[in-house]
Amino acid sequence: MRKPLRKLSALLLVSALAGMAVLLIFDVWNRLTITPFHQRMGALSFMLIGASYISLQLGSVQHWKDKLKRVLLGVGFFLWGSEQFVSPGHLMTVMDSLVVIIFVSDLGLVIVDSLRCKDDGAS
DSSP states (O other): OHHHHHHHHHHHHHHHHHHHHHHHHHHHHTTTOOOHHHHHHHHHHHHHHHHHHHHHHHTSOOOHHHHHHHHHHHHHHHHHHHGGGSOSSHHHHHHHHHHHHHHHHHHHHHHHHHHHSSOOSOO
């Protein structure tokens, strides 16, 4: 199962990069004017890169705790992009709150792990 998930991750990564390229070309073409297309293409790129990272993590061999943190990070990106397609309301608020919780918790765990390490090279 590892190999198909890694291939899916690569395909999703290429798709996210292509979406980002389309976004940049469209932005230049429209003189950096915000448009619904810009918002949707940016959101789609977030969703694709999140899905790519989730697939990569599910196809890797690592401790379950590390895998869970990394999958949650991918879910955060996916939700961040997805909320651009949801009308304002309760669902969007819940999704936005989950994104904040995931990103703050994930980075908080990285900081805690770094603080536990006596000599991590950070000053």
